Amino acid sequence: MASTLLSKTWSTVGSTTKGTLSMWAKLDNNNGGDRYLYTVLLDNSNELKFMHRDNGSGEGNLRIFVSGTGGASIDLETSRFVRDPSAWYHFVMAIDMAQNTDTNRIKFYINGVQDTFSSAVWSNDRSGGWVAGNTAWSSHIGGSANQSSNRFGGSMAMVEFVDGQQLDPTYFGSTNTATGIWTPADATAISDYGTNGYKLAMDTTSPGADTSGKGNTFTVANGTPTLTQGNPQNNWCTMNPLNQPQSAYVLSQGNNTLTMGGGTEKKAGSATIGVATGKFYWEVKLLSQSAETFTTIGISGATDLESGTAGSQSTDYLYRGQNGTLKNNGGATSYGATWGVGDIVGVALDCTSAQNTLTFYKNGASQGAINITSAASTPNSVYLPTAGKEASAVPVLNFNFGEGFFGTVAAGTNADGNGQGLFAYAVPSGYYALNTKNLEAYG
Numbered sequence: 001m002a003s004t005l006l007s008k009t010w011s012t013v014g015s016t017t018k019g020t021l022s023m024w025a026k027l028d029n030n031n032g033g034d035r036y037l038y039t040v041l042l043d044n045s046n047e048l049k050f051m052h053r054d055n056g057s058g059e060g061n062l063r064i065f066v067s068g069t070g071g072a073s074i075d076l077e078t079s080r081f082v083r084d085p086s087a088w089y090h091f092v093m094a095i096d097m098a099q100n101t102d103t104n105r106i107k108f109y110i111n112g113v114q115d116t117f118s119s120a121v122w123s124n125d126r127s128g129g130w131v132a133g134n135t136a137w138s139s140h141i142g143g144s145a146n147q148s149s150n151r152f153g154g155s156m157a158m159v160e161f162v163d164g165q166q167l168d169p170t171y172f173g174s175t176n177t178a179t180g181i182w183t184p185a186d187a188t189a190i191s192d193y194g195t196n197g198y199k200l201a202m203d204t205t206s207p208g209a210d211t212s213g214k215g216n217t218f219t220v221a222n223g224t225p226t227l228t229q230g231n232p233q234n235n236w237c238t239m240n241p242l243n244q245p246q247s248a249y250v251l252s253q254g255n256n257t258l259t260m261g262g263g264t265e266k267k268a269g270s271a272t273i274g275v276a277t278g279k280f281y282w283e284v285k286l287l288s289q290s291a292e293t294f295t296t297i298g299i300s301g302a303t304d305l306e307s308g309t310a311g312s313q314s315t316d317y318l319y320r321g322q323n324g325t326l327k328n329n330g331g332a333t334s335y336g337a338t339w340g341v342g343d344i345v346g347v348a349l350d351c352t353s354a355q356n357t358l359t360f361y362k363n364g365a366s367q368g369a370i371n372i373t374s375a376a377s378t379p380n381s382v383y384l385p386t387a388g389k390e391a392s393a394v395p396v397l398n399f400n401f402g403e404g405f406f407g408t409v410a411a412g413t414n415a416d417g418n419g420q421g422l423f424a425y426a427v428p429s430g431y432y433a434l435n436t437k438n439l440e441a442y443g
Contacts, residue, residue: 005151006141006200006208007221014132014196015164017097022161022172023141024184024232027052027085028154028241028255034063035152037091039144040130042137048130049144050093052082052152061118064093064106066130068123077119080110085241085255086272088157088232090173090182095131096166109169111182132163132196141200141208141218155254157202157231158184160212163194184232230403230435234420237282237385237401237434243269256399257287257407260295260389270300271401273434274382276375278443279350281416281431282385283423285406286321286341287396294390295321295397297345299358301378310388315378317370318388319345319360326370336360336367344406348428349383351375364425385434400424402433418442 025037034051041047047067053060061081066074082089092109099105102122108115133139141159143151160172171189173182190212193199199212208218230236238255248262249269284297294310301315311318311327318327319335321343326335339345339362346361357369375383389395398406402421405411412424418441421433432438 004207005143005145005221006218007138007145008133008198008208008216008218009136009138010133010196011135012195013134014194016129016134017095017131018164018166019095019131019194019197020162020165020167020171021050021093021159022090022169023159024088024090024157025152026088026155026230026235026254027082028152028252033150034060035154036143036147036150037141037152037156038093039140040133040137041140041145042129046130047144050091051150053077062091062108062110064108066123068130073121074106074123075119075121076106076108076117078108078110078115079118080115082110083242085154086235086238088155088235090169090184090232092167092169092172094166094168097131107166107168112169112173112175132161132194134196139218140221145221153252153254155230159198159200159202160190161193161197162190163197165194233437235436236403237271237273239385239399240270240272253398253405253407254403256401256403256405258387258397258399259394260387260397261394270384270386271399271434273436273439274380274384275349275351275434275443276382277351277353278439279348279352279431280434280438280443281346281348281423281427282399282401282434283344283346283406283411283425284387285344285398285400285424286339287398287407288341289393289395291391291393292322292340293393293395294323294327295387295393295395296327296389297321297347297360297387297397298327298385299347299349299372299383300386301373301375301380301383303379310390315373315380315383316386317358317372318386319367320390321345324367335370337362337365344424346423346425347385348431350431351383359428361425402435 038050049065062078064076094107193212198210198216201209210216241251250259296318298318302313312330314329321339324338325332348359350357359369360367400411404422414423416427416432
């Protein structure tokens with residue numbers, strides 16, 4: 001979503017008591033505030049808010065808050081925490097306000113399993129115009145219309161709302177018998193989405209398009225749509241908000257934009273996917289920096305990514321922008337051209353047993369292959385994409401692991417040999433975008 005808000009104000013009357021929301025989401029870095037995934041509102045006194053809570057370390061539980069007539073409210077918090085920013089989660093909120101038993105009025109499921117609320121306040125007020133959205137009500141995906149902050153900055157896919165029915169998760173997903181993993185259903189089991197129901201495309205060109213047959217298309221109300229190729233069937237690498245060396249290193253735009261504030265001589269931590277074998281490619285663009293500094297891009301096989309300066313360990317291989325040197329094992333050797341703001345650094349990692357090389361590209365031009373230690377011989381047993389700085393300046397880097405954007409700017413149209421990825425420059429022959437399908441086929 002990258003803080004994009006999709007909105008629709010309703011002109012038709014849907015169900016006032018029943019509805020089911022289903023969405024797949026990949027979390028962003030939520031330090032500093034709750035993130036709204038879904039809201040329905042009439043005004044500040046009549047609304048529903050579904051949010052991922054901030055507990056100060058980027059990992060939290062989920063909250064459903066409903067305010068209604070006369071100040072009555074429902075306030076529910078899930079028992080389970082959702083912690084993994086590298087994973088896709090499936091959330092289902094099934095509502096039937098006509099139920100006599102309060103716990104049956106709102107049922108919530110995470111990856112197909114019903115959650116028991118750790119904290120629950122139930123109101124006797126069962127007015128539910130917010131369930132489907134009636135005349136003058138509005139629904140919002142990725143945020144709230146009356147609060148510009150706390151927008152969801154992660155990724156979403158397959159957002160559906162069934163108006164007038166309280167459904168369980170098996171209408172939207174199932175457990176893969178081979179892997180035991182909850183996955184999207186191959187075909188919809190829903191014959192009618194109801195008056196105000198929808199099934200949003202969530203693609204890169206028309207994210208709010210309704211494919212349910214009801215014509216309830218949402219419009220982009222905030223931000224530039226940067227919905228990417230990632231989805232629950234093919235999970236793409238991003239930078240990892242749980243493995244940044246200091247709190248001043250902040251990730252945004254789906255965890256692919258890194259702002260490196262704060263102190264000096266620290267790496268930016270790791271990405272979410274490591275490479276043990278195979279050949280993979282990604283790109284990094286330096287968007288800005290407050291002063292000339294040794295901004296570095298590369299890989300690390302170390303277990304302790306915060307130990308020492310960037311490039312201090314034997315399995316660190318980092319290309320420095322200021323002077324074009326290669327930083328490894330605490331030393332710097334002559335390598336390639338300098339690079340700076342506006343330049344795109346391509347990284348081609350070959351972990352096949354016959355090669356074990358790393359090649360950097362500046363704006364599509366190879367700077368030469370570097371021999372590296374085999375991934376199996378590193379302390380981490382994999383190489384992780386990483387980046388860092390060696391001064392007090394504040395670089396901002398945009399990572400494109402193939403999902404097609406540098407921040408909110410389209411990266412390009414170059415795909416890998418498997419037809420996957422959208423890169424600024426041609427992918428070197430035999431290299432692939434870093435995602436789970438390519439890892440399964442070529443890793």
